[in-house]
Amino acid sequence: MPKVLVSDSLSPRAVEIFKARGVEVDVKTGLKPDELAAIIGEYDGLAIRSATKVTKEILDVATNLKVVGRAGIGVDNVDVPYASQKGVVVMNTPFGNAITTAEHAIAMMFALARQIPQANASTHASKWEKSRFMGVELTGKTLGIIGCGNIGSIVATRAIGLRMKVLAFDPFLTPDRAVDLGVEKVELDDLIARADIISLHTPLTDKTRGILDAEAIGRMKKGVRIINCARGGLIDEAALKAALESGHVAGAALDVFEKEPAKDNPLFGLDTVVCTPHLGASTSEAQENVALQVAEQISDFLLTGAVTNALNMPSVTAEEAPRLRPYMKLCDQLGGFAGQITETGIRTVRIEYQGGVAGLNTKPLTATLLRGLLSPLLEAVNMVSAPIVARDRGIEVLETKTETCRDYHSLIKLEVTTERQTRGVEGTLFGDALPRIVDINGIGVEAELGADMLYLINDDKPGFIGSLGTTIGEAGINIASFHLGRAKEGGQAICLLQVDGPVPEEALAAVSALPHVVQAKALKF
Ligand SMILES: NC(=O)C1=CN([C@@H]2O[C@H](COP(=O)(O)OP(=O)(O)OC[C@H]3O[C@@H](n4cnc5c(N)ncnc54)[C@H](O)[C@@H]3O)[C@@H](O)[C@H]2O)C=CC1
Numbered sequence: 001m002p003k004v005l006v007s008d009s010l011s012p013r014a015v016e017i018f019k020a021r022g023v024e025v026d027v028k029t030g031l032k033p034d035e036l037a038a039i040i041g042e043y044d045g046l047a048i049r050s051a052t053k054v055t056k057e058i059l060d061v062a063t064n065l066k067v068v069g070r071a072g073i074g075v076d077n078v079d080v081p082y083a084s085q086k087g088v089v090v091m092n093t094p095f096g097n098a099i100t101t102a103e104h105a106i107a108m109m110f111a112l113a114r115q116i117p118q119a120n121a122s123t124h125a126s127k128w129e130k131s132r133f134m135g136v137e138l139t140g141k142t143l144g145i146i147g148c149g150n151i152g153s154i155v156a157t158r159a160i161g162l163r164m165k166v167l168a169f170d171p172f173l174t175p176d177r178a179v180d181l182g183v184e185k186v187e188l189d190d191l192i193a194r195a196d197i198i199s200l201h202t203p204l205t206d207k208t209r210g211i212l213d214a215e216a217i218g219r220m221k222k223g224v225r226i227i228n229c230a231r232g233g234l235i236d237e238a239a240l241k242a243a244l245e246s247g248h249v250a251g252a253a254l255d256v257f258e259k260e261p262a263k264d265n266p267l268f269g270l271d272t273v274v275c276t277p278h279l280g281a282s283t284s285e286a287q288e289n290v291a292l293q294v295a296e297q298i299s300d301f302l303l304t305g306a307v308t309n310a311l312n313m314p315s316v317t318a319e320e321a322p323r324l325r326p327y328m329k330l331c332d333q334l335g336g337f338a339g340q341i342t343e344t345g346i347r348t349v350r351i352e353y354q355g356g357v358a359g360l361n362t363k364p365l366t367a368t369l370l371r372g373l374l375s376p377l378l379e380a381v382n383m384v385s386a387p388i389v390a391r392d393r394g395i396e397v398l399e400t401k402t403e404t405c406r407d408y409h410s411l412i413k414l415e416v417t418t419e420r421q422t423r424g425v426e427g428t429l430f431g432d433a434l435p436r437i438v439d440i441n442g443i444g445v446e447a448e449l450g451a452d453m454l455y456l457i458n459d460d461k462p463g464f465i466g467s468l469g470t471t472i473g474e475a476g477i478n479i480a481s482f483h484l485g486r487a488k489e490g491g492q493a494i495c496l497l498q499v500d501g502p503v504p505e506e507a508l509a510a511v512s513a514l515p516h517v518v519q520a521k522a523l524k525f
């Protein structure tokens with residue numbers, strides 16, 4: 001039974017779901033990094049919010065970990081590239097808390113416009129300062145949204161409902177989507193110069209870090225108000241403080257801070273600043289949504305192999321997973337075969353899916369082929385990291401799909417071009433379940449791959465098979481199955497032998513030394 005750790009406070013629904021799905025679950029919140037490191041090795045899955053930091057150090061000792069599920073959107077508390085290297089799938093729940101967070105941004109906008117928190121504190125203090133809290137009306141004001149994805153676009157539609165004019169800066173926002181939303185798509189400089197209120201809704205990346213720095217703030221309208229319910233590092237806090245103190249910025253509403261938990265921050269104590277402790281996602285509805293989703297996603301992955309909302313792996317639905325499984329086995333074998341007979345640097349990998357398989361989700365199949373191909377050549381490559389490793393090494397991966405297939409229901413062709421040559425291997429499924437290699441370098445075979453194989457390229461000469469059998473027999477190796485193929489009579493031939501155990505080096509050397517042998521390799525699957 002797979003075992004999951006819930007290390008941040010999640011709705012109890014998550015635990016109920018894990019248990020109902022047959023996943024063992026422990027809840028241990030508030031762990032220090034060394035405490036998490038001491039126990040993480042026991043778990044197959046980890047369910048988190050933002051408090052747990054899934055660092056390199058944690059991933060290095062997470063020897064059984066297969067999946068990290070973030071009950072929420074931002075995964076900046078997870079070292080995703082390193083998790084990919086380690087083969088750990090990282091998932092989030094991209095929609096579960098979007099409405100709630102957008103509503104928080106709108107609430108912050110009202111809080112700023114009418115100074116509600118300050119007026120509330122003053123009234124509680126029996127001051128009745130009616131003339132101190134002169135607000136601004138939102139109707140007719142211009143809201144500039146930076147990052148118009150899930151949350152930004154919900155904020156936009158709510159703001160339009162408030163009769164505001166909405167500008168959006170987002171390089172990935174299409175003009176059609178902007179029209180559908182009713183926003184004006186603009187460049188950042190334009191937004192900064194025109195907005196009365198600016199609300200941030202981008203992830204924190206190298207490009208967005210400090211997107212509102214001293215220079216950007218300096219170019220804003222005097223009296224601008226700024227809302228940040230996304231991530232702390234998006235605003236230069238020192239620059240914001242200076243602009244608030246000079247009166248250039250009239251107010252800021254911040255849910256997120258450069259350093260969290262924010263117990264001590266340069267902006268604390270300023271009368272023009274409204275703060276909440278990263279509450280954007282904190283409604284019972286959103287927490288229920290994300291807990292439920294993350295528990296389902298983690299359980300699906302651990303129990304069925306279905307992949308939903310992963311940041312570092314192609315999606316596989318629960319329906320697809322059982323159909324893909326035999327093809328994944330075939331891809332593993334095709335990739336592993338090609339990888340083990342490849343000796344020089346790979347330049348190009350061509351994958352062709354023919355027939356029925358072309359209609360399936362082939363992304364996980366390609367990831368499996370690449371894993372199989374690269375595993376014999378590189379250490380610790382897995383399905384998650386293989387496509388990244390291939391790209392980083394400049395290996396061109398070309399994928400084509402053809403719905404027709406001449407001889408089989410489905411055929412997967414893998415062709416690998418190295419510095420020296422191009423080699424190909426093709427495979428199919430018998431009875432929709434049993435992987436078979438049907439072609440190696442243009443020579444037809446029909447081979448089932450076992451754990452230990454002996455692969456030979458030889459000249460097609462009389463007596464060769466006999467001498468091969470004798471040599472192998474003398475080495476004490478039992479042959480389980482024997483597959484032959486040749487290009488033409490007397491031409492180049494291949495032998496693929498399934499043997500009962502690893503082929504010792506001396507036996508391989510004896511086979512290699514036989515007359516007519518061009519190449520001999522011991523393969524493992
Ligand atoms: N305060 C809180 O509790 C919460 C905060 N968040 C934060 O909100 C962020 C946004 O969430 P979603 O809208 O769901 O994400 P999303 O991925 O749907 O939208 C983000 C948008 O930012 C855009 N973007 C990326 N780089 C940009 C750049 N350089 N300039 C302008 N736009 C850029 C993207 O194209 C995308 O449309 C999350 O990354 C997370 O950090 C999310 C949930 C709760």
Ligand SMILES: O=C(O)CCC(=O)C(=O)O
Pocket residue numbers: 049050071072073074075097278280281282
């Ligand atoms: O889990 C939380 O409270 C924070 C939510 C958040 O920041 C996110 O989903 O990105």
